[in-house]
Amino acid sequence: xxxxxxxxxFRHTMLLVNNLDRSVAFYTNLLGMQVVRELKEPERDGxxxxxxxxxxxxxxPVLELIxxxxxxxxxxxxxxxxxxxxxxxxxxxxEAARVRFALTMIKPETGMNTYVAKILDPDGFEIELTQxxxxxxx
Amino acid sequence: xxxxxxxxxFRHTMLLVNNLDRSVAFYTNLLGMQVVRELKEPERDGxxxxxxxxxxxxxxPVLELIxxxxxxxxxxxxxxxxxxxxxxxxxxxxEAARVRFALTMIKPETGMNTYVAKILDPDGFEIELTQxxxxxxx
Numbered sequence: 001x002x003x004x005x006x007x008x009x010f011r012h013t014m015l016l017v018n019n020l021d022r023s024v025a026f027y028t029n030l031l032g033m034q035v036v037r038e039l040k041e042p043e044r045d046g047x048x049x050x051x052x053x054x055x056x057x058x059x060x061p062v063l064e065l066i067x068x069x070x071x072x073x074x075x076x077x078x079x080x081x082x083x084x085x086x087x088x089x090x091x092x093x094x095e096a097a098r099v100r101f102a103l104t105m106i107k108p109e110t111g112m113n114t115y116v117a118k119i120l121d122p123d124g125f126e127i128e129l130t131q132x133x134x135x136x137x138x
Numbered sequence: 139x140x141x142x143x144x145x146x147x148f149r150h151t152m153l154l155v156n157n158l159d160r161s162v163a164f165y166t167n168l169l170g171m172q173v174v175r176e177l178k179e180p181e182r183d184g185x186x187x188x189x190x191x192x193x194x195x196x197x198x199p200v201l202e203l204i205x206x207x208x209x210x211x212x213x214x215x216x217x218x219x220x221x222x223x224x225x226x227x228x229x230x231x232x233e234a235a236r237v238r239f240a241l242t243m244i245k246p247e248t249g250m251n252t253y254v255a256k257i258l259d260p261d262g263f264e265i266e267l268t269q270x271x272x273x274x275x276x
Contacts, residue, residue: 008274
């Protein structure tokens with residue numbers, strides 16, 4: 001609790017995707033996420049939605065993937081970042097799956113990261129992957 | 139732990155902002171965030187960076203705000219979402235601060251949200267604000 005008694009929590013980062021099945025497969029098969037909620041016939045506008053992440057929505061931030069074929073979304077100059085315990089092992093898996101890289105894995109000389117790489121998801125959204133010297137909770 | 143022994147965690151969502159002081163003021167003064175880390179002279183490219191959020195970076199997701207005056211970033215069609223305990227009270231504060239609204243606060247008839255509103259940050263990034271029926275951890 002802070003800010004004059006208010007409480008706040010990050011819930012999700014929303015991305016419009018062209019093909020929901022393709023995106024769900026990418027995030028679950030390659031990046032270890034689980035589908036925590038699906039809305040197959042949302043009342044408001046008929047679009048399919050999947051929530052994917054690393055834990056229950058009530059306590060963990062998730063990605064909200066909204067299918068909008070032929071969408072007007074453009075991968076923005078920003079990104080989202082994921083800490084991973086064993087990045088070299090993950091990289092092998094990503095390479096085998098022919099995932100596109102925005103930055104081939106490097107080993108920074110300074111700082112808190114053991115390894116860093118950047119990949120692109122099926123719609124071109126950038127994902128920063130880091131292996132932290134102190135583990136994923138650092 | 140999942141995915142063949144891997145562990146993952148969301149670390150941040152990165153946004154390029156035109157004026158770091160302006161953005162930090164917005165997120166701390168109006169949305170109850172705290173600055174959890176600052177890099178005033180990052181080695182790599184000389185840009186100033188602030189990490190803001192609702193808890194320590196090691197356990198909580200944050201926003202990574204990177205100052206890039208005259209940046210090429212465009213607010214994307216996506217957004218990020220924050221749960222807030224008392225949205226009507228926050229709305230009064232946001233209105234007094236003349237924050238731009240993308241959706242005036244509504245009270246949905248169905249679903250898990252008591253109130254929903256959408257605002258724009260100083261660079262035009264959309265933020266969904268929800269007051270959840272079960273509290274912010276729902």
